[in-house]
Amino acid sequence: MSAPIVLGIETSCDETGVGIVRGTELLANVIASSMDEHARYGGVVPEVAARAHLEALTPTLTEALERADVTLADIDAVAVTSGPGLAGALMVGVGAAKALALSLGKPLYAVNHLVGHVGADVLSEEELELPTVALLVSGGHTSLLLVRDLIDDVELLGETIDDAAGEAFDKVARLLGLGYPGGPAIDRAAADGDPTAIRFPRGLTQPKDLERHRYDFSFSGLKTAVARWVEKRQDAGEDVPVADVAAGFREAVVDVLTQKAIAACTDLGVPRLLLGGGVVANRRLREVAQERADAAGVALRIPPLDLCTDNGAMIAALGAQLAAAGRAPSGLDFAADSTLPVTTVQV
């Protein structure tokens, strides 16, 4: 008997994702993004995202089945992100997944979005080795996890205490007039900049902060520091060296992210680091992570980019792991939980 075919639905933020996997084999990964609709606001607007999910739902399901070259009758189980994420957005996926599972007469697995990002890696060629440290960085999350077992034992080492890293990119891009989304915009602007020209602060890296927040992050102060620096220049009637500001800001973010992730690997004696989340699309982050991982003897894994950003395939993959392990389905009365803790892999 071949591995179960699982259809995964992801609607925790601004991407409507439907993915289909057969065990650890990726069959389809279709994403409809409402990013363009958020551009005029300079950030994700929850209600705009939720409305877009409803409209994208059926077209995305249709396309995923076509790409996977399977029919509804082939689907063995449905998986859905039940949290964490934007409540109104999550509820579209949860409502849809329950109804779809019922109409197909198939089991439903409600899973954790963040663990899904780690689960994406089971779809890559090489087998996921555990335990591993995982750094998940997106517009909504900045979390450092210790994964001993994908479906049983995930520990939160630290997370952002204010803005997510991707949010900081959006805010700084906005104050530099670079547009949305901020990550690619900052990357383009930073290409000609000198990352050492301006040294912006590294949040929660001072010895006293490290005592309490060894693996936590903070990007709000960095964003304010950039704003102050820019305003001071403008007030003095001087030009703002946008390339250097962008490069300096990006370097500060990347420095803290990679420093803390590698420190976790070293401290815990876990020589493996997995990256996930949309900010992984940032080339500088991947470069520095690779350099530092190599220097520390840590094996770095980065799933393909379309599996790093929010997607339904990672949710399907995690659902398939749960099904393969013989876990009972989630039932039909679970809620969308915007603050679902990472320790809850399945609801």
Next chain:
Amino acid sequence: MLLAIDTSAGTSVAVVDRDAGVLAELSTDDTRRHAEVIGPFIAQALEQADVTAQRLSAVAVGTGPGPFTGLRVGLAAARAFAFGAGKPVVHVVSHDAIAATLTAPALVVTDARRRELYWTAYDGLDADGLPIRVDGPGLAKPDELPTGRERHDAATVSAAALGLLAEATWAAGRDFASSEPLYLRSPDVTISAATTGGRRVTQ
């Protein structure tokens, strides 16, 4: 036979049949648990009516007016269920389901939260027994509701009533409502910060 869903106020799910009437209905006026109860309600409605998805001819769903978050749960569930079953979705204005039992002119009113109300004005039923919608749906402050018709407040919208109205609409050969959700409010956003580059941090 239809599966009918409405989440414009509380959550209501029913199975109705043009000849046999209401085969099952489950409702709650809880306006905070749409995503939780929608699953068990659909499952129980099908079980009580003793029908499978395949025996349905369509899924009927209320398009509101209703507060966004809850309203969307029913629409998402209806579309996904219909997709899975390979059946069509038919849309009904939720207030019409309330008006379907009102023979005299009436103003149907439901809670829109934030101290506002949704309203729709009706002039009884037509020859096919379908409600005659003459104005709305609209959104208004309580003291700014249209006058001239007897006010009819509702805390829930019955999916059974909505389903039977869908059956009657089909039988009369009339058009169903548009699939567009009747949010009647724009997303809460201000674009000032985005367009101006944000507020200064230094004074």
